[in-house]
Structure formats: structure tokens, C-alpha cells
Amino acid sequence: MSKKEVEETSEEAPKEEAKPEKPEKAPKPEKKKKKEKGVFSLYKMENDKAVRLRPTCERCGPGYFMADHGNRYTCGHCGFTRYKPAEK
Numbered sequence: 508m509s510k511k512e513v514e515e516t517s518e519e520a521p522k523e524e525a526k527p528e529k530p531e532k533a534p535k536p537e538k539k540k541k542k543e544k545g546v547f548s549l550y551k552m553e554n555d556k557a558v559r560l561r562p563t564c565e566r567c568g569p570g571y572f573m574a575d576h577g578n579r580y581t582c583g584h585c586g587f588t589r590y591k592p593a594e595k
């Protein structure tokens with residue numbers, strides 16, 4: 508009489524329920540290209556000379572550039588706002 512140990516291998520690893528693949532979000536519509544911004548946009552090299560493209564703040568003095576807000580310039584340092592001279 509020999510003992511036979513029968514190893515039952517019916518225990519299967521619980522199957523991981525495959526998650527339904529979420530549909531990839533549609534790519535956002537491309538935004539309108541904005542004008543490139545950055546410090547480099549503050550200067551323009553002309554004949555080896557740096558030309559400032561933005562006005563500087565009258566209150567804070569040179570070194571404080573004013574942000575271009577379309578029809579006006581604003582100083583981010585003191586909040587001074589100067590309207591652009593109307594053109595056209």
C-alpha cells in the first residue's frame with residue numbers, strides 16, 4: 508500500500524479582470540499659437556546692439572520692463588499702467 512498524495516492544482520490564480528480600456532481622450536484642439544514670450548523677447552539684437560522692445564517702468568526705472576497687455580503696458584513691479592498711444 509503506497510500512499511499517493513495527489514496535489515490538486517485546481518486552484519488557479521484569480522484572473523485579474525481586464526479593465527475595459529478607456530478610450531483615449533481626444534487630443535485637445537491645438538490652441539492658437541501665442542506670441543513667443545520670454546526674456547529673449549525683451550531684446551532684439553540689431554547691429555550688435557541690444558534694442559529693448561519693451562518700455563521700462565517710469566517709476567521703477569530702467570531694468571523694470573513693462574508687460575505688453577495689448578493696448579497698455581503694465582509694470583509687474585509697482586503696478587504702474589501706461590496706455591499705449593493710440594495708433595492708426
Ligand SMILES: [Zn+2]
Nearest residue numbers: 564567582585
Ligand atoms: Zn514699476
